[in-house]
Amino acid sequence: MLLQMNKITKSYGALKANSEVDFSLRKGEIHALVGENGAGKTTLMRILYGMETPTSGSIVVNGKQVAFHSPSDAINSKIGMVHQHFMLFPTFTISENIVIGREPAKTARFDRKQAALITEQLGTSYGMPVDPWKKVEDCSLGLQQRVEILKVLHQGAEIIILDEPTAVLTPLEVKELLIAIKRLAAQGKSFILISHKLQEIMDVADRITVLRDGKLSGMVNAADTSIEELSRMMVGRELLDLHKEAPARGEKVLEAVQLTIKGEHGKPKLDQVSLSVHAGEIVGIAGISGNGQSELLQAISGLAPVDSGKALLRGRDVTGKSVRSIREQGLAHIPEDRYQWGVAKDATVLENGLMGHARRYQRGGVLRGAAIRQLVSGWVEHFGIKTGSIHTKAQYLSGGNLQKLIVARELAQETPFLIAAEPTRGVDIGAMEIIHGELLKRRADGGAILLVSSELTEILKLSDRVLVMNEGRIVGELPGLTATEEEISLLMAGG
């Protein structure tokens, strides 16, 4: 056994993030670690990578007991980690990013040519070629991830921890990454893979360890299990089969007419997009991210100026109106980037929940504290938001719990029209189930929903109609009931 973690416990005061967790890794193995948000996956890996010290328990690497006090200790024991948020230096070149920490040098001089050479060799030998002189800020996320993996390999890692490596990648990049992982494992490297995407894990992992509430829920061979069984182990109960009623399509709520936003170099970011969303209907927009989906949402919600075309909400022209007046006309918005648009990190859960509701919960300019606390506490309970209290700062909530808060807040606006952009990005399956259920309930109640997602399964599961965007245009419409992933992928690629 290459790595053995025995009875790892980590407590923060009364809270036990990990409780007597066992974990092991063989040479050349891909071992997946799954669990809901806050189940303790990341804590366990931070302990292994020396970023946290365990309260009790032992770690054995290659038969030797070790105690890590910093990431450098872990790196010296040939353990490397690719973090969920990349640890790269944007203005440095790829080769600088890879060799940093162990730079080739002539006396004190940093030998950048040698670094480029090392990078090239590294890339070829592991089948992940990169351009050593390219700046990281000019690289796609997929390429940045490749740089991260090469960096870890350059540090001599034999055990590589990947924390949600596919969360930000396009489907094609995910496929490439999984192939690369398998090839490296065949070359004798061992992987620990943290992911929410059970299908990917089933495709690539040898063994799977499931955590729930900081405890070991089970360890299974991928060959002997199914997605259903894994879900059960993660959530601790059967997942409800979401019931989707036949659509009861009502009147037109939102209509976009030839919306256009000009881009640089004469190529429009949004090119004459027309669409409509009716009451009691979910319209899904699929597409590789960066093909105009964000611009479309910003144009509709008033966050970005439109160059031509117009948007009608409940029959009224809202083009160029302020965000506030559009929202008053009946729009709620679950934004795609929760940290940029969704929450204020330094504000409390309560304050974040109040955003957009403040005017209804006041009397003569003074906020009605009790009513507001009741409102937000209600959401916390209903959506199972894991937070210390409603006075905890938003930045201490995990991504999934924050997302639930935003969804709760926007649903509570009870507007006829809702934009849901990546409503379940980085969210575990338990929370995903709740959010999907709420969206379908809103649809059944006659709400009109515009859904944008890079997850095709989500699009197919929820949408009545699927629109596919490519390079700022809508390139196809498919009925949600009969559309297949293949059809959509083909349109997404522009084919």
Added chain:
Amino acid sequence: MDQLFDVSLFASTLRMITPILLAALGGALCARVGLFNVGLEGLILIGAFSAIVGNHLTGSVWLAVLFAIVCVLVFSLLLAYMAIHLKANVIVVGISLNFLALGLTTFSLRAIFNVKGAYYDKSMVGLPKWDIPLIKDIPWVGDVVSGHSPLVYLSIALVACLQYYLFKTVSGFRLLAAGQNPVAARSLGIKVTHIQYGAVLMCGVLCGLAGAQLSLGQVTMFTEGMTAGRGFIALVATMLGQSNPLGVAGASLLFGFMDALSTRLQGYALPVHFTMMLPYVVTIIAMFFFKDKSYLAEARKANESSR
């Protein structure tokens, strides 16, 4: 016009830029590790005062320079401890350091020398003037370049040294890394805190030299608040030069020239207060030209997320 732009104008430009350049290089180092040091003004002032005190106590001009460096190091250590260790807002710490320096030097002037406003002693020796062999014999160039204090030449040499250090050495590379993304640097085992301390202390050394040049190089005296905003101009030079030593040198040259010019224009029947405005007007105009400050913003962002 010929009389206005003569040799001595350029020679005094070179002398004028030295305090600004030295401090701006220190500011650039701090900016590169993600700390925006607004305390330059105060640090120079302490340097200028302690250089005079050192001179008074020891009678040796070199020991005086050394004394100035040590005194400023103590204060930059205070700044580093507050900003890095205690994670106080570096702008606030810098501003309070400026006021502390102003009050402390004024108070000490009275306590030590028993004078008000300014201290001057004929027996005090200023920094020597170095004549550079060969170059001093070249007409015009010799008059401009030769015959300055050693600190003037040191500052020019430091520009090249820092440029090489930051962009060619491993250690400089890590310093840049620590400033750009401290969290990532830390995850690689780079000791970010050490690097930040090092940068702030080096900035202290540079500010000490800047102060010594001010009180021992140009004149041999100390007056209350004699930095007269040079620290802030250095700060602007740091930003305008995008924290690149060469860029900083270029920006300092511009400000030094305006400084020299404003002194010169006083001889032309222009109101003194008008000509004294000149360097600052140029500073404001210069602010319009510095656009790309993105790496600073990034450093700040990364700093916040690490808290």
